[in-house]
Amino acid sequence: MSNIPETGRTPRITIRLVILQMIVLSLLLTLGGRLWYLQIRNGQEYTQQAASNNVQEVVTPAVRGSILDDKGVPLADNETRLVVSASRTDLLKQKDDGKAVLTRLADVLGMSAQDVRNKVRLCDSKTPKPCWNGSPYQSIPITDKATTQQALQIMERREDFPGITAEPTAVRRYASPGGANAAQVLGYLSPVTDDEIAAAAKKGQSLLRSDSVGRSGLEKTYDSELRGKAGVTRYNVDNLGRVIGKAGETKAQAGSTLITSIDAKVQAVAEKELAQAIKDARKTWDKVTNSYYKADSGAVVVMDVHTGQVVAMASEPTYDNNAWVGGISAKDYKQLTTKSSNYPLLNRAIQGQSAPGSTFKVISTSAAVNAGYSIDGHYACPSSMTIGGRLFKNFEGESAGAITLEHALEISCDTVFYGLSYDQWLKDGGMKPKKHTNDWFYKTAKQFGLGSTTGIDLPGEVTGRIPDRQWKQAYYDANKTYWCEVAKSNKKDYASQIARENCTDGYVMRAGDSVNYAIGQGDTLVTPIQMARVYSAIANGGTLYQPSIGKAIVSADGKTVTKIQPQVSGKAPDTKKTLKYINQALAGVVTSGTAAWRFGGWPQDKITLHAKTGTAEVAGKQTTSWFTTYSKDYAVIMTISQGGTGSGGSGPAVRKIYEAMYGVQKDGSIDNKKALLPHPATTLPKINGDGTVKAPKAQNAQKASYDMPFLPAGSGGTVQLAALTPDRSEKYLFGRRYWS
């Protein structure tokens, strides 16, 4: 081969051309390899990314089921409001981030531009309210009370309002039929939090960003039934979010309807009377504290004694659930959760606990009989007794000689129960308790379901407290250090003395504890719902029902009706004979006992009422008024904190509730036509073929207009409140405060 080949080129060029060819080849191989890496090796991952890239989910919220009363009257339902909302994504696509659009919108809605802008900004730690704390991809409601005209203005000038929609939307409404607001029973909703979505996902359920969940009351207990399932339409979208096809759809399933045992009319009366009783108490002079009764809070429960179903339940102070609709305003939220408002979100019927006072004596009576004391026997009722070196007096210092237990119950003689309880305390070993103590008085209370929750279908129920030996020990263990600290000081004041005593043997049940306990004072705590169950059991022959409010769940199409059957949770530890005696005694309370002065003219022969009054003392506060009553069918329990005596504070209100239910007129006659609920509703309201429930007419559903509030940032919609417990840890620091 010659140096210069036919092509006239040197080897240098030939070699270089080969090099060039190799480089070209390697470049192409590089591309092929990379292609393999992306498409074959990681193809799966990119396929997923592509899928999430172009599918947009549009959520159609499910209409939440209604909550109805026993006759089908809606207590909570939905109304259609025109909701104007803004899509942040669309606004941010505009040159000025949507400022101009929002300003125009503010004009149309008659709001200030700043207000509108604030509502669509996202909440963070630095942003003051109002702000949006939901998903930035969800439409943000600006107002839910747009007029039709405003909505038309917005929808007809689409080009002026890109990203703004005005749509009729179902919004929760708490109708308050006839004024039956039942706030704490119904509860409220607030938007779901990120944590809840995550928690639900773990349980295999799915919560959507747009969901609101029940935060308290029935809305919480029956949340999953009421909520239904939101519909999701999956759209294929292009890079600008324009829909280019539908990828799938699941239809929204409306939530089920909850039929409750609440009777709206009775509920309205109960609420009104409770509020009135509190108002009246505040005008009543308390001779002990030399001030008007504060009557800071109260509760009333009306229960069907045959089933444990709650006919009415009211708690004071109360609030308007509608404030939560669409997100609560910061101001309202603060108002509902501060001390000055005395926590209206609390349902005192299940979360308020206080000493039961003399209403506890039915339990003491049962306990005494079970301990072996004859119910027909006679027991001394002196005006006072000295036990454990202390003087224990009757409430008003009266003495009645030797009386039967029945009579003691009727006139509420404390000293009879002191004596019996003291006797039992001695039998159990007194200050040196036996290994196996009988503790009849404590045992019986627990058998009546005190000291534990009743299991009512409402969230947040508290247990109350039976201060038995175990509790004493636990309390001692918890406070020993403090007592002994105080005991070291040489102070001779009362507190230091008690601390010294407690430091040495504070775990021992003392005579005074037992004696106090027997008349429902001291460390005992009960809730109105517990007492409603106790008295219902006495009324129905001894069956303890698990209280309930939900009666049936009706699917949205009306095809499935799931009844919620009353559950028996126990048996009163009484023989028929004992119950009969107690019944007689409690009827006597109405005719000749402590409540007689409140029931003058009552047609007792036609509608036999039984009652027990209770006036419980609370250290540093005015007395708690308890009034526990029942008829053949209903138990009505009312309590008012710092409300005076049992019959004094609550008597007239309870009587009025009975009058309304039975149609008892002022002259004592009975007008059946005016009776709201002479017999408990045993059947469900009629369910129409389309799933709606027939409600009687003449219910003037109260339509309210609300400000469009927003949930405060960070609250997540959950209101955390400790159960209402008297500040006993301070006032009862020394674990013993004798009633003198």
Added chain:
Amino acid sequence: MSFANGYPARRFTPERGAFGKLLARDSIVRRLDWPLLGAAVALSLIGTALVFSATRNRTELTHGDQYYFLMRHLMNTGIGIGLATATIALGHRRLRGAVPVLYGISVVLVLAVLTPVGSTVNGAHAWIVLGGGFSLQPSEFTKLTIILSMAMVLSARVDAGDRIHPDHRTVAQALGFAVLPMAIVMLMPDLGSVMVMAVVVLGVLLASGASNRWVLGLIAAGTAGAVLVWQLGVLDQYQIDRFAAFANPALDPAGVGYNTNQARIAIGSGGLLGKGLFHGSQTTGQFVPEQQTDFVFTVAGEELGFVGALVIIGLLGVVLWRACRIARNATDLYGTIIAAGIIAWFAFQAFENIGMTLGIMPVAGLPLPFVSYGGSSMFAVWIGVGLLQAVRMQRPMSA
């Protein structure tokens, strides 16, 4: 076509008809590099389908005519083939005389881009809008004129038999021809084209037989220059972002990073066989910007899959392989250099274009030869094909 005695009939035919002439052993048709031509036509046609897929729903671009881009791409291809034919007919040697003129025109055109005549498209000030939907990207043709002018200068004395390799002065002169338009294009700034031109210069020098010192020196100078440009902040921030975002899309999430990411998703989700033409969700959803031009390869990746994308790379391989053959077999240095310059141009531009869609090369506004939509690019690459064919024509028949 033969007599019974086995002699070919035509052997004795003194005059041949037109058809016969076309098929004659030394005819133009027989001397054409058919695989090269076939691959180029196939790429252009595949390009038509991909461009159509990418644009048929982009009403904001097509103005309601779904087939607008499809027809335009076919038309461009046709014009391109016409230009290639003219180039072949002229022959690269006869073209040599016109090189200074062509060079001058191309320099004037790129200069014109810098005047108010020029327009900015997609951040690159590299266009002259002619009106009526036509526009010109002079830098595409400049790649050609750089090759031609350098080849002319470098080969002159060697082909005349004066020297074996171009001397230093000649190399310097040739570089001078390249540097002027490159500097102008740099000012546009059309960095992608400058990169291609730099690689073309390297290829040309390599094939010209210029001393290793020039080749290595240029590589060193280029590297140093790049580092210097980077350090001195000559580049705008958007250029730096564009450059770096291919590796880290987060650097420029709304711009190049978005492109890179979406392109990768499109190609990656294609899998082995692709989602089928017109069925790519990324393409239908228009998630990849500039998909009919610079990012056309993503359509292939998504809708035709690994197999389809490999076919495109394979066809480019055929073009380049035949071009290498042509370069090696060229009878003169002038033809060799032209072929090598075109190889460097096609190879680098294709690698850069596909590489950026695959996330291994920085994003630059460069079309994929034959496949991307765009008249100037289509015309230039087809003229390139014509030049390659012309070089091949003039080789001895034995090769």
